[in-house]
Amino acid sequence: MVARKQKARSRHGQAEGVSIRELSVDYDTEGKTFRALSQVDLEIEPSEFVCLLGPSGCGKTTLLNVISGFVAPTTGTVRVGDEPARSPTLARGVVFQEYALFPWRTALRNVEFGMEVTGTPKPERHERAMEFLALVRLDTFAHAYPHELSGGMKQRVAIARALAYDPPLLLMDEPFGALDAFTRDELQQLLSDIWQKTGKTVVYVTHNISEAVFLADRVVVFEGNPGRIKDVLEVGLERPRNVFGTDFTELESRVTGLVHDAPDRQQQQPGRPAHTRTPVEGAQP
Numbered sequence: 001m002v003a004r005k006q007k008a009r010s011r012h013g014q015a016e017g018v019s020i021r022e023l024s025v026d027y028d029t030e031g032k033t034f035r036a037l038s039q040v041d042l043e044i045e046p047s048e049f050v051c052l053l054g055p056s057g058c059g060k061t062t063l064l065n066v067i068s069g070f071v072a073p074t075t076g077t078v079r080v081g082d083e084p085a086r087s088p089t090l091a092r093g094v095v096f097q098e099y100a101l102f103p104w105r106t107a108l109r110n111v112e113f114g115m116e117v118t119g120t121p122k123p124e125r126h127e128r129a130m131e132f133l134a135l136v137r138l139d140t141f142a143h144a145y146p147h148e149l150s151g152g153m154k155q156r157v158a159i160a161r162a163l164a165y166d167p168p169l170l171l172m173d174e175p176f177g178a179l180d181a182f183t184r185d186e187l188q189q190l191l192s193d194i195w196q197k198t199g200k201t202v203v204y205v206t207h208n209i210s211e212a213v214f215l216a217d218r219v220v221v222f223e224g225n226p227g228r229i230k231d232v233l234e235v236g237l238e239r240p241r242n243v244f245g246t247d248f249t250e251l252e253s254r255v256t257g258l259v260h261d262a263p264d265r266q267q268q269q270p271g272r273p274a275h276t277r278t279p280v281e282g283a284q285p
């Protein structure tokens with residue numbers, strides 16, 4: 001708790017919490033109403049790292065879209081800091097699975113983009129963009145174009161871009177889902193380091209149980225039909241986290257059991273290696 005308060009006062013500005021009360025979201029398609037989220041209650045503290053985990057179609061992206069203001073609640077309320085979540089603003093940094101970089105801009109100019117929109121003067125823009133490229137260890141690639149970068153590098157640029165205009169809240173939708181396992185592990189570590197340095201509130205969607213246990217303060221497990229919270233687990237492990245430690249694998253196993261409605265999976269599968277990135281059933285490959 002103390003650590004979180006310290007992070008909220010970090011040099012990269014204020015972090016904001018999110019308050020979700022009795023949220024339901026319906027989609028109307030072809031005259032039919034589909035309930036995507038039902039009665040979701042969740043309080044996210046400033047500077048907290050929360051992972052949303054659950055099967056495909058349980059409403060994780062919908063929830064991020066409501067927090068970012070792209071989708072309106074059907075019932076209930078969502079507040080970011082003191083404000084109701086409404087029309088999208090740059091106040092919320094968003095990183096998606098697809099890299100979504102402008103192909104005609106260099107890495108540097110991509111990172112500068114958000115600050116151009118917010119009217120940051122050019123010299124400051126340049127300095128901050130270089131600072132955040134250095135944070136994701138890409139300062140030597142500042143003048144490279146997206147097609148000259150690997151998938152992992154592009155996603156690092158996207159993270160730098162989201163952070164550079166100092167949003168109080170970072171929303172990430174399977175940001176490493178398209179990357180190979182090695183790059184993914186590397187970027188999880190990098191993101192964890194960046195989070196500790198910047199103290200941003202992060203809401204992070206993943207299908208990957210190990211990733212959630214590695215990154216999160218709390219893991220929110222969803223179930224589907226209609227999408228709702230099944231359980232919330234406090235991770236409570238020291239950082240940096242040791243993915244091979246007994247505490248880690250035990251917790252990973254607990255979350256796996258919860259997600260799959262099964263008893264401890266490691267007991268069911270004695271040959272399973274302790275550190276395996278376990279996708280949730282129904283996840284897209």
Ligand SMILES: Nc1ncnc2c1ncn2[C@@H]1O[C@H](COP(=O)(O)OP(=O)(O)OP(=O)(O)O)[C@@H](O)[C@H]1O
Nearest residue numbers: 027028029034036055056057058059060061062063
């Ligand atoms: N714009 C939309 N119009 C109609 N239905 C939608 C829309 N967006 C999502 N849905 C439906 O709402 C449900 C939740 O979708 P959502 O994308 O939030 O799930 P998700 O948990 O992010 O899934 P995934 O893990 O596959 O990304 C799904 O059944 C989906 O078909």
Ligand SMILES: [Mg+2]
Nearest residue numbers: 060061062173
């Ligand atoms: Mg999704």
